Ligand SMILES: [Zn+2]
């Protein structure tokens with residue numbers, strides 16, 4: 380009995396997961412179709428033009444990188460070719476991962492060194 384019930388529950392879980400996946404796929408198709416209707420089939424970065432023949436290489440980019448944010452006016456969408464889309468995302472990741480460190484480095488060199496020099500200089504003068 381217990382075995383049968385757990386099998387039924389697993390089936391239910393599978394269905395729920397499958398439903399969620401289908402819903403996500405539908406949503407993706409939906410915003411892609413809407414974006415393609417709304418905007419000319421041109422890459423927003425390299426201005427490459429697309430036709431039905433190569434339309435699969437034209438992708439919908441989310442400006443704020445949130446795929447669940449799909450306002451009906453299309454303001455979060457940008458049509459990009461697959462290459463520019465890749466670039467856009469790697470740049471976004473680059474910015475997140477390296478910029479704070481770089482900024483910190485820049486601050487460290489900009490502030491500590493001159494002040495250290497100045498301190499040493501003042502010390503040398505007053506002491507001497
Ligand atoms: Zn492009």
Ligand SMILES: [Zn+2]
Nearest residue numbers: 439440441464
């Ligand atoms: Zn994107």
